[in-house]
Amino acid sequence: MATGTNQAAGRFWQVITFSLAALAMIYLSYLLPRLLPGDFVTATYASANVTLTAEQEAGLRAYYTQDKGFGDYLLKLATLDWGYSYAFLTPVSDLFFGALPWTILLLGSANLISMFIGFVTGVEAAWRHGSRTEKGLVGGMTVLEGIPEICTGVILLVVFAYNLQWFPAAGAETAYAEGGFFQRLIDMAHHLALPLTTLVLAYFPGNFLLTRNSMMMVIKAHYIDTARAKGIFPRRIRYAHAARNALQPIVTRFGLRLAFMITGALVVERINSYPGLGTLLFNAIQTRDLPVIQAVVLFSSLIVLCVILGMEGVYRIIDPRIGNAR
C-alpha cells in the first residue's frame, strides 16, 4: 500500500533525524562542561588550606585533564566506560546508577500523582463550569501555581521537619538501618514524603489548570451533546467522551516533565538533601567533576529525545487523527 511505504519512509527519516540529534547532544555533553570557567583543581584547592606550588598545580591539572578528544570520548561511551569521578575516584557509572533510582522514585511518583489528581480535579471542575467550587478551585490553583517550589519546599521543611519533626529533613532512607523489607519501605516513604509533597504541590496546579482549560474546549464540542442526547451516564460522558479528548495537553506536559526530570529535581533534591541525580549534578558542577557532569548532562538530553520519540506514539493512540495528518 502506498500509504504504508510512505509511513515506513517517514519512520526511517525520523530515526535518521533523531540519531543526528543524539550525536549532536553527545558532542554538546562533551563540549559544554569543558567551557565552564575554572577546573577541578582550582575548584578543589581554592578553598582548601593547602597552598600548591605552580609545579604541583600543573602536575595535578595535567593528571585531571587528560583530554584525548571527542573521538576517544565517543569510543568510551560506546563501551560503557564512563570514566572515573575526579572527586570520588569511583566509576561514574556507580555514582550515576546509585542516584538514578532515587530520582526516578521521586520524580516518577510526583509526576504520576500530580497528573492523576490534576486531571481528575480538572475534569470535574470543568464539568461544573460556572459553579462556586470551580471558580474557587481555579483561583486557588492559579495562586498555588505562582508559588515556586523552592518556597513550598522550604516552608514544608521548616514546619514538618524542624518544628513538628514529623518527617526527616534529609536523605532518602535511614543510614545503617536494620529491619525487614516492609520496614525499609516505610522508612523510604517517610523520607520521600516531604520532597514528594513539595513536587506534587508544584506540579499539580499546572496540571489542573491545563486539564480544565483543555476540557472547557472539549465540552463545547458537538459530540458531547451527541453523547448527552444518547442518554449516556454522566460519568461516562465525562471520562470516555470528554476527558479522553482532553488528554493531549496533559500527556504532553507529563512527557516534558519526565524529559526534564533532572533539572526539575535539582532544587527539591538540594533542599531535602535527597541523593538523586540533581544532587549529584549539583555537587559535580561545584567541584568541576567533568566525567560526572558529562554523564548526567548526556543522560538528561537523551531522555528528552526518547520521551519526544515515545510521545509521538502515545499521541497516535490518544488521537487517531494524528496518524493521518501529513
Next chain:
Amino acid sequence: MNLEVKNLDVAYGNGGHSIQALEDVNLKIDQGRCLALVGESGSGKTTLGKACLGLLPNNARQRGSILLNGQEIDTNDETALNTIRWKSVSMVFQNGAANLNPAHRIIDQVAEPLIQHGGVNRDEARGRAAKVLEEMGLPEEFLGRYPHQFSGGQVQRVLLAMAMILDPGVLILDEPTSALDALTKGVVSRVIEEGRSRGKAILLITHDLEFAVRSADSMAVLYLGQIMEALPADELFSNPLHPYTLALKRSYPAMNSARDLGGIRGDAFYRTIHQHGHEDETDYLHSHIQVPESSHKDGHAPPSGCLFSERCTQAIEECQKGRVRFEQAGTHTVRCLRRGIVDMLELKGVEKGYNSVTALCPIDLTVKAGEIFSLVGETGSGKTTLAMTAAGITRPDQGSRLFEGRDMDRWIKKDYKSLARRIGVIYQNPAESISHRFSVLETVAEPLTIHRVGLEKGERVDRVKKCLADVHLSTDRAFLERYPHELNMGALQRICLARALVLGPRFLIADEPTSSLDPSVQAKVLKLLLDLQIERGLTMLFVSHDIGLVRKISDRIGVMLQGQMVERGPASSILSQPCHPYTRLLIESVRRAFSLELNRGNNRQHPAGCSFAPRCPERQEICDKQTPQLRDIGHVQVACHFPLNTPLFPFLQ
C-alpha cells in the same frame, strides 16, 4: 409515538441581555407523520430540536411544555431525561462529523446506546450496530474506522444509523441533507419513509425546501422564533399564504422553477430582550431585533406586533402594533394580521366586447400583492384588453373590479387620481404612447406634475434623473431635452418604463414592456423590476409573448385564448407540465415552428365548444359541443376536457 410542543418559549442568557430563540411555538406530530420545520438560519429550528431532548444549555430559560405521547418531558430532571433520550427520542445533529467523538471507533459509537440502554453486552451490541450501519450502506470494512476517515456523506449515514439503533418512536433530523449529494439524500429519504411506515413521528429540520416538500406531510415556517405559517407540505411551492413563506420560496433554487432567485429584503439576525431606560421613560423590558451597525434606537424592533413587519412588503401600520395571533385560514394556519398575502387586484366575471367582437368572455383574475402575474397567449386573445381593464383604463361591460380591496369603479368616479397614482402602466407601443411635443424630461416628469409631487425646485428633475438612471438611460441635459422622434425604440420603451415608475406605484401593468430592448438592456431592466418586487413589494401584471422571458420572472401565469383564460397556475407547474394542449403548443412553439397549426380556425367565433378544438390534437366529440370550464388539476386550473398529464420535459420530472 407522537410529539407535541405547547406554547414553548426559549430564551438564552440571563438578566440584562437575553436572546429570544423561540416564542409561542405550538406543533404536533402524530405517529407515522413527518413535520418539516423550515426557516432562515437563526430562526430557532435547532433550538426546538434540542429542546425536545432536554439538551439546551444551562443559560437557556424554557417555558411551555413538550409532550411525548401526552406525557410532559421534565427537562430539569436529567435522570428522567436519560430514560427517554435515544430510547424514545433520537436526533441526527447537524454539522456532520463534529458530532462524532474523534477518539472512538464509529462502530463503538453506534453501539454505545445499546450497551447503555439495551442491557446488551459489547459484542452483541457491535453486531447489531454493524447490521444497522450496513443497512445504511456502509460496508463492513468501514466499521472499525475513526470518524476522520469518513467522507461527509458517510458520516451522515453513521449519524442516521446511530439515531436508529434503538428504534425510537420520535426521530429528529437536523439538516440531514445539507452538504449531501442528491444520491446520498436518497438514504435520508428512505430512512424517513421507513420511519413513517413504522409509526415514528419525525421532525425534519431543514432549509432544503424541496426535500422538505418531498419528505414531509406538513410544514411549519419559523421566523425569529415564531411559527409564521403551518401548512400542508405540498402547498409550499404552489400556495404559500404568509408573505414570509412566499419570500422563502422565492429565495430557494427549486429544480423546476426557472424564475430568477429573489431574496428577502433586509436581514434577520436575532432578537434580544433587555431592560434599560428608553428616552425619558423608566426601565422596561422590551425586545429587539438586532440589526448590525445601526444605532440602538434604530435597531429597536416594535415591542409588539409582527416580527416580520420590518421586512414584509405588504405591511401596514397596524402590523407594528398589537399582538399577532396564530390563526387558522383554510388548511393553513398563519401568524399575520392581514391573514396572509392579500389580493392586490381582483377581477370577477369581467366581460368586454368591441361592437360585435367579444374581446373578453366572463373572466376572473386575482393578482396577489407582491407577485408577478404573466399573461400569455396568441395575438388577439384578449391579453391587452384584460390588462387595460385591470388598470382601470378600459371599462368592462360586466363584472366587478376590486383594487386593494376597494371597488374600482366607485374609486374611479370618486378619486381617480389616487387610484392612478398607485397603478403604473406601460403601454404596448412606446412610440405612440409618448406625445411628440414632449421632451424626455417633460414626458417622465408629467406624472409628477399631475400629482403635484416634488414641488421644490430641482426635486422633480432629480427624480426624473434617478428614474432614467434606473432604466439605464443617459441623464445629461442634452438627453433630457430631446424629443421622441430623435430617439430609437429601445430608448422610448425605457422612457415609458421610467414614466410608469416615477411615482413609485404599488402595481405595475406592463404590456410587452421590453419587446424593443436588446437582451443586455432587457436583462438590466428586468433585474430592476425584480429588485423593486423584493424591496418594495411591487406587484406586476405582465403581458408578453416571450415565453422565455416569462419563465424568468413570473410567479404565476395565466394563458389566454380568445378572451378566455384556459389555464392558470404557478409558473413552474405551467411551464414544466402544461395541461392544456394550447399551452403546450405555445411553449413548444418556442422551440419548433407550428405556424400552420396555430393559424387554423383562429378567428372562429365560437357559439359553443372549446375554442381551441379546431386546432387541437386531442380533440374529441364533446370538445365541439360543450365549453370546458376552469377546474382544479393539481395546483393549476385548466379549462379543457382532456387535460394532459405528462410533463413537457420528461427527464426533469
